Amino acid sequence: MVERIAADWLAAASLQAVFDALETGGEEARAVGGSVRNTLLGVPVTDIDISTTNPPDEVVRRTKAAGLRAVPTGIEHGTVTVVSDHAAYEVTTLREDVETHGRHATVRFGRDWVKDAGRRDFTMNALYVDRNGVLFDPVGGLEDLKARRVRFIGDPAARIREDYLRILRFFRFHAQYGSGELDRNGLHAAIEGRDGLRRLSAERIGLEMRKLVSAPRAPETLSLMADIGILEIVLAGIARIVDFNNLRRLDTVSDDTRAPAVGLAALAGFIDEDIDRISDRMRLSNAERKRMIGALHVADRAGRPDDRLSAKELVYRHGRTAAVDGLLLAWARQGGDPRDRHFRDALELARSFRAPQFPVRGKDLLGVGVPRGPRVGEWMALLERAWIDADFELTSAELLKLVDVEVNPDAR
Incomplete structure (x- = not known):
């Protein structure tokens, strides 16, 4: 037929x-x-x-x-x-x-x-x-x-020697389209040829890894790559496999778990220097690097959001994208249970909250008697904290009244 x-x-x-x-x-x-x-x-x-x-x-x-x-x-x-x-x-x-x-x-x-x-x-x-x-x-x-079997044409080792990028493509195609275990002959050839990955350009590695971390079966595929020593070569460092796998447990909660920058930040981001290394290793764009850094910084600060204001403050201080990405990373670090209502609520709030602009400027403080110099910065920080704690609802006049009472006690 x-x-x-x-x-x-x-x-x-x-x-x-x-x-x-x-x-x-x-x-x-x-x-x-x-x-x-x-x-x-x-x-x-x-x-x-x-x-x-x-x-x-x-x-x-x-x-x-x-x-x-x-x-x-x-x-x-x-x-x-x-x-x-x-x-x-x-x-x-x-x-x-x-x-x-x-x-x-x-x-x-x-x-x-x-x-x-x-x-x-x-x-x-x-x-x-x-x-x-x-x-x-x-x-x-x-x-x-x-x-759904990814199989090399002919001799897998020969195909790999023609282009060592085919090792990454073998795993990426399995993560994207495969089912069951990887082809044994292909896997054996990939392990034997893994040192050839060191010869590949940053651009080619980056193109494949962006697709791999976003693929449906990325967690189990990357776990295997880590076990056989391939992922460490690709990342030029240690992988946070557990965090990445927990992140992808949240696929049903947010599409952002499959964003390459978020996946790579979860997989390899311990500190800023890790993000720099990965960005260079994969020739990532400035926008991708910025998104990874933003997610890492928010995750380090977010912990477990204890109230609705903490999620709002993340959006106000870091922007919506970084807040959402960082909450997902923090959630993954704490197990990635998609049923966790605490994180679900915080994520929903971060998505919906439109952060207002802080209503006080330095010249406003000078106008109510605050002397020029470090006191202006100190008052700005105190008022911003009070404004956030009041759910971003205090007006400029209400905030400046707090300063006026303190600076001009006779005006009470």
């Missing part, structure tokens, strides 16, 4: 126009990889890659002749980005290895779909589908996909 898939993305006129341009004169084109895999798994498709027997220059010629835009984004590797009705498709010529020497293998363009599949990492990523939805499965990927 011929396997077929049906999907809106496959029937889209923009994609069919690309097929029209490529499939003339005996040439072929098929969608491949993530779009096919995700459709079969019933998860969203985010991008669509196409393989073709056309050489790169012919891809450019044909698509331009069809009125489409061709951008040679990786033409030396056989890849052209084709834009059709504002949708971008990566079109890559079939390839086969001539000589393998790590990530930079010598390849040539070809016409053999089986050899092209043999260059890919996992069987579930070597599924092709033609414009009519007919599936082509040269390496047994469909059976593995149905079993």
